Amino acid sequence: MTASPAVEVLPGSPTPLGAHWDGTGTNFALWSAGAHAVDLCLFDADGTEHRHRLTESTHQIWHGRVGGIGPGQRYGYRVHGPYEPSAGQRYNPAKLLLDPYARAVDGELRLDPALFGHPVDAVDSPVPDGQDSAPSVPRGVVVHDTFPWDGDRALRTSWSDTVIYEVHVKGATMRHPGVPAQLRGTYAGLAHPAFVEHLQSLGVTAVELLPVHSFVSEPHLLRRGLTNYWGYNTLGFFAPHAGYSASGSSGGQVTEFKTMVKALHAAGIEVILDVVYNHTAEGDQTGPTLSLKGIDNAGYYRVDGANPARYTDFTGCGNTLDVRRSPVLALLMDSLRYWVTEMHVDGFRFDLAPALARSTEDFDRFSGFFDVVHQDPVVSQVKLIAEPWDVGPGGYQVGNFPPPWTEWNAAYRDTVRDVWSGAHVGVRDLAYRLTGSSDLYRSDGRRPFASINFVTAHDGFTLRDLVTYQDKRNEANGEENRDGESHNRGWNCGVEGETDDVAVTALRRRQVRNLLGTLLLSTGVPMLTAGDELGRTQRGNNNAYCQDTELSWLDWSQVDEELRAFVAHVLALRRSAPVLRQEAFFEGHELPGTGGTRDLAWFAPDGKQLTTTDWFDTGLQTIGMYLDGRGIRARDALGRPVVDDSYLIWLHAGAEPVTLELPAAPWADGYELVVSTEYATGAPPATAVVAPSPVELPGRCVWVLKVLRRP
Known part of the structure; x- marks a missing residue:
């Protein structure tokens, strides 16, 4: 000085x-x-x-x-x-x-x-x-820029039309041959046509970016020669992370971030930020003094009332921001408004969201945080997604966030994984998950799109690894494989790890299609994890938060083109079929003038509707879901009822083929097979029309049958 x-x-x-x-x-x-x-x-x-x-x-x-x-x-x-x-x-x-x-x-x-x-x-x-x-x-x-937005504005894609792609800014393009070397791993790289065109070809409508608020690595990682790759260690709530900028750190990262948003909007893709307002990079009493701890420690953080030298930790990261205090809540809201008004983002996914709504020790649906968000004329109008759990008392709050919040639905993830891993859990819970989880979201007036459906996320196995490994392999993290989830609800198809066995490899590829097909055909909002559509592996590491290496980056040299085509095929069907993305919960009532069909009906392999006994049969591994497109409770912009084709979707998790009795009139006069996971791209090799008669459904398979009716 x-x-x-x-x-x-x-x-x-x-x-x-x-x-x-x-x-x-x-x-x-x-x-x-x-x-x-x-x-x-x-x-x-x-x-x-x-x-x-x-x-x-x-x-x-x-x-x-x-x-x-x-x-x-x-x-x-x-x-x-x-x-x-x-x-x-x-x-x-x-x-x-x-x-x-x-x-x-x-x-x-x-x-x-x-x-x-x-x-x-x-x-x-x-x-x-x-x-x-x-x-x-x-x-x-100090930053001041006059960015030429040229009329850019939030896209406001309806929730029912939304398909989310969770992606890491750096990992998306670090190995992409179509992105210039100097742009790889940056905001500019994410906005490059080579990557944007991939999103468009899939049918994605929104990217959910892992944290882009300025962050640093924890001292314990730096001591081990590692860094925080995911970014859940925020230092600044307004600044785009400079490490993702091709423009350096002179303030150019702000303009580069805005340029990325503008390019994605031009491609019809919303930008949702994964935000970490529950804790900061300063950690507990042993952590560094970088910002808030030295500005006003007890004013910004929840300190332990019995011992103020310690922190109340609802996050598992050492500290918890005290959002009960007006200046702290103002910081959070000022940040959110800034990213919407100045950076033009379209929504937020809140990491460990219950920690923001704990008035005392307990989660409070009527907390001041919710009140301020709901009345804010800016923030209340964008997409709001909660990760509805933290590590505090009663931390698992799936289904308990108030309207208009949506939630990462962990119940969906767990049920779908259980079903396809061969666990004998029956189909009762699966039926709820396939139709928007009305058991979780209907009672408080929310819609099916309150359920953000996912099978994998950044935290955990990739989809390929979920069907390849029973056990995590996190030794590279330096914690003696103690970190990461040990109960993954997956199945390695009989062999642990990668194998050259042709039969095992084929089964794994089909299981990936089964999991993705289930996800993309379910009512609610599907969220894909970047790379799952490419066949990406992390070689069994299910907690790669500190792996800023090729282990975590998308490998564009090993793309499973058939799998990518499968995802695009199923998403194209979803996009064309309103009955697959309902805005209201199904009623299960008979539809007038249809001869007795229902907007939603469930069938057993024998062609009969499921009985009470069937619903409680934990050994049942086959279910048919009938969706009648004449029963959609929605209207178009002119007030006309929305009418769509009808579909019969079969999910069969059993290893052996099963004979189906397809329902006849009034349900259908015939069926056309439009998706089958027995095929690598999901598309049958030729038009397959079947009559309402016995057919064989292959083992471990998803079928989508389009209903045919005589004029």
């Missing part, structure tokens, strides 16, 4: 928070309730630091305006106050702190003892560590 040059710090304004350039200077504003003093730290291009005391404080917001400071300026804060961990106070001006409202971040986190507010060998010491952390931590960047 050098002596501060003769720069006048004017009072400025307490609003808006963050660093905002007005054309001739920049206003800086930082909330801290317990600070005694705040220094604004400005950095020259060579890293020289200049400190300026902010002497104005309004309603606990420290602020000042510095003339001549503009876009590209690196900055941070040093906050003075008591260092009393036993009272929840961890002020330490030796630590350079990132502005929580910084819109761009420059620099990497470098592992160094100076990162920690406490002496590394004395976590609970009442004496703070005095080493300067500035050389080892990222800094904020």
Whole structure:
């Protein structure tokens, strides 16, 4: 640090928070309730630091305006106050702190003892560590851009038409030969036509990006020579992660991110962000002091009431943001609005969402978080998806989020995996999952699209590995294979790991099609995990959060073209058939004028509708789902009833073929086979029309039969 040059710090304004350039200077504003003093730290291009005391404080917001400071300026804060961990106070001006409202971040986190507010060998010491952390931590960047949106706006694809593709920005294109080398692994790479055209060819309508908020790696990973690949370790809630930018970290990542969004919108694809507001990268009492911990520890985090030197941890990541406090809730909402209004994103998936709605210890459907989100004129209008579990008391809240929230439906995942792995669970729960999970979402007025259906996600086995491995293989993570889920509800088809056995390989490929076919034909919103349609493997690693290597990146040299064609074929059918993406729950009632058919009916192999005994038969592995397109309870834009073709879908998880008695009139006069998972691409080799008579359904197979009726 050098002596501060003769720069006048004017009072400025307490609003808006963050660093905002007005054309001739920049206003800086930082909330801290317990600070005694705040220094604004400005950095020259060579890293020289200049400190300026902010002497104005309004309603606990420290602020000042510095003339001549503009876009590209690196900055941070040093906050003075008591260092009393036993009272929840961890002020330490030796630590350079990132502005929580910084819109761009420059620099990497470098592992160094100076990162920690406490002496590394004395976590609970009442004496703070005095080493300067500035050389080892990222800094904020003043940003101002006038991006040419040219009329771009949110797409607002209806939920019933939505197909989500969960993807990692870097992993998507790091190995893509069609993307220029300098763009691979970046926002620009994701927006490149070579990748966008892949999404369009599948029929995807939205990408759900793993975290793109600025993040850093945990010290324990850096010590092992690893990094946080997934990004669930947020440092800044406004800044796009600079590591995904081909433009560097001078603020160009903001423009590059906007360019990506604009390109995806032009292709008809929404952008949903996986956001982590439940905890930050500062961890527990042993973690580094990087931002909020040093700005106002007890003001931002839930500290343990019995021992304020510790944190209440509902996240399993060391700390939990205290969204009950107005400034913290404002930070969250300001961030969400920023990403919608300034960055044009179309929705959010909230990581460990129950942690945001715990008024005390328990999850609260009437928490202030929900109230603020629901009344916000901006945030309430975009797609809101909850990961409905955390590690706190009663953490599993699938089905319990209020309207208009949608949820990752873990019950769907578990049921579908159980059925196709050969577990004897019957078909009763499967019927709920296939039709939008009315048992979970109907009672509070939500629709079938409240269920985000998935079989795999970033966390866990890839789909190929789910049918290849019984046991996880996470040794590369450096935790002696203790990490990751041990009960995966999968089946390796009789052989553990990769094999050259032709019969086993063929069975695995069919099982992948069965799982994908079930997912894409179910009512609700399907979510594909990037690479599952390509046949991607992580070689049995089901917790690759720290594997920023070819293990995690999509391998475009080993694409299963037939599998990709299968996904595109089934999604094309889904897109063309409103009866497969219903906006209202089925009633199961007879339809007037049809001779006795129902909007939804369930059939056993003998051609009869399922009985009560059948529903409770855990050995039943075959079910027929009849969907009558004349019973859709929806109208088009002109108010006319929507009428569609009717379909009979068979799911048979048994190993041996089964003889089906296909229902005759009034259900159908004949059937056309339009999808069969016995074929590599799902499309029968020729038009297959069958009469309502006995037919043989192959073992472990999904059929979609289009109903034919005489004029």
